[in-house]
Each structure stands twice: as structure tokens, then as C-alpha cells.
Amino acid sequence: MNLPKELRYSDEHEWVKEEGDNKVRIGITDFAQDELGDIVFVELPEEGDELEVDSPFGSVESVKTVSELYAPVSGKVVEVNEDLEDSPENVNEAPYDSGWMIVVEMSQPSDLEKLMDADKYQAMVSED
């Protein structure tokens, strides 16, 4: 399982990368994409949408199964990976790179403190 050390992780299997200016890039983890199987559709919010931490912000479809995605932080969506519309398989192939989903400008930067580092996420996944 690939878990980059510089990222933070939510208990709903999202990764969060700090990008400066209160902005974070978000996607789902390598573990999650592997468990879900071949992803054929990604539904994401629009730029300008406000997200609330722990609320649904989109969904992914794999094996004819739709899964809800939960926001790891609150804030405004400032960028959306539109390439996933035509290439949802990027989430499987490069979950931390071209498979990123959204960039959010955080309204509560303290949300980051509740996220896990790679070791803790690894431990959570192993426990489950």
C-alpha cells in the first residue's frame, strides 16, 4: 500500500495535501481505490461550492456500486479535476497524482489537526 508520508489522511480514506494559502488538494487513498476496484465514474462538486467537514461531497462508482465521499475539511472548492470526467481510471492508476479530485480553500484550518499521519492511517487500515 502506497502511503506518502507528506500527506494527511481521513478515516474515510481520503488523502489531504497542504498546498499553502490555506488550500489543500484532496483525493482517495491507494488502499481505497484498490478496495473499490475499477472506477468508472467520479461525481464531484463544482468550483465555488462550499463543503462542510464530514459531509458528502461527491461519489465514485465501481463494480456498479456507488460510494459516497466525505469532506475531510470545510471550505470552498477552488479547483476540480475535470480530467476525471473522461478518465476516471486515473483514480486507480495514480491516486495521489492525476487521480486527485478537488482543491479546497479551508475555512477552518484546524480541521487538519483531526486528520491522521501515514503511520496512524496504516494502523487504522490494518486494524480493520
Add this chain to the structure above:
Amino acid sequence: MMQPMEREVNQYRAIGDWRILCEGDESSSPLSYAMEESVGEAVARGEAPATLRIWRGPRAIVVSKKDIRTEQAQHAAAMMRQADWPVFVRQSGGTAVPHGPGTLNLSLFLPRPQKDVWNIDEVYRMLGLPLMRMLRDTFGLDSYFGEVPGSFCDGRYNVVIRGKKVVGTSQVWKGGPAGLVSKRPGYILAHATLLTYIRREEAVSALNAFYELAEGTKPVYTETVATLNSWVEGSAPSLDRRVTEGLVTAIRDLTGADGVSRPSEREREAARAFLEHCRPEYYLERAQRV
């Protein structure tokens, strides 16, 4: 010969409390689609136990969100409505499925597990089990899971008889990623549509008409699907009755539940609030909101 499914039988029995909902033709309105969300929410909140719901929808093409996201697809939905094939949007994945007289739906609702209990494959197998038992015990028909390329909403967990698809299946996991443990409450909905006596050619033509208008393809081949009345004689009402009774018997045997009920008044009321989610226009409005 039906595939051995002891694990799935045990999974049914491991859930102590079950509810069986059986809705007759009176529930065949758009509200019956929204009921999928309201029943699921009731299960997620713990207000209702794990539930199996037998129901029939009105004549319609039922699509996933993926299939209604483009303007062309919205246009296709409007055209199909004029052709008396209204389009409804479901929360689960996959591609378009025909509903209406001559089809029967089975929905399985499970509360989201706090521990690693089921995965996606197991939930599909749990869903298929009562249908396969009903086909075997009521009609003497052996069925199995398998892909049927060229059939509607194809996948590994079609229920297949003699190489032809008779049941399509799909799932949605609310409360976090499918197959993974989530701390939050949620529910798993797996649903199936059995083709009993719908006119196969007409249904396939409608599905292809939608896709041709939406994306310029005709993905469904008539000969890949079959209806139950290809192998079973009897009038439509008789077939409806035998399928429903056989399914209730199979479900009772698997779950140990006795009673059969209808959705609660609270679930019906909540369904009215969810109704807009089932309409293609809802997704168009969402796309235009920005």
C-alpha cells in the same frame, strides 16, 4: 445446479432482526423510487432493521447518475418521456434498466457495518440468493451469477438462466467508501430487477433509444436477455403472484422473519422529500446552479 452459497446463508442468519416489505401495484408510482432512499435512511438511523423490499415501479427507464450527467442525456430523457418511457435516476451504479409491468424489484438494505462484515461481492451474492432460490423452488429453474456481454446493465452479478440475463443488479453504499469500514452511520442498498413478462423487444428498443439519443450508441442486444415467461406458462397476474409468493417464502426461509409489512408512514413522508432526486431535471438544475 445452483452455486453453493453457505456463506451468504450464514450472513442472512447472523443478522437477527429483519423486516420484509412487500408492496403491491398500488406503489407503482415515482414515489416507489424515492422510497429506496427513505427506507435506507430509516435503516441507517436504526429506526428499521435490515430490510428486504419487494416492489414494482411504473413503466420507466431507470438510470444511474453517470448516465444522466450530460445535456444530451437530459434531452434524451425528455424525448423518452414523450415516448411514454419516462426516465428516473437511481442512486446506485450501472447502466439503464427497464421497469414497469412485467418486472419485479428486490431491494436489500443493510445497516452500514462498524466492523468489516460484508464486501461488495458478498452483498451482491446475498441479494441474488433469494431470487435464485425462488427461481429454483417455484419454477424449477436453475440460475447462476455471470456476465452477459451486450445485456442491459451488465456485470458479474447478473442472475442468468441458460445463458440469458433475467436479473440486473447494482449497489450504493451511503456513509463512506463501499466495502470499507466506516465509523459513521449509513446503509448499503443492493437492488435487483427481475424480468418476468415485460415485452423484451420493446424494452430493449427503449433502452437503446435512450442511449442513441444520449450518446449515439445502441449497447443492448435483445438476444442476451430473457423474461421469466420464456420458460414458464401462465397469465401475467398469475406469474406476478407466483413470483411474489415464491420470493416471500425464500426470504422468510433465509431471514427467519415472519411478517410482511409496508413502508411506514414516516418513510412514505420522507420519500416525498427525496422524490426530486429521482428526476433527471434535478441533476440538470444542479449542473446549472453554479
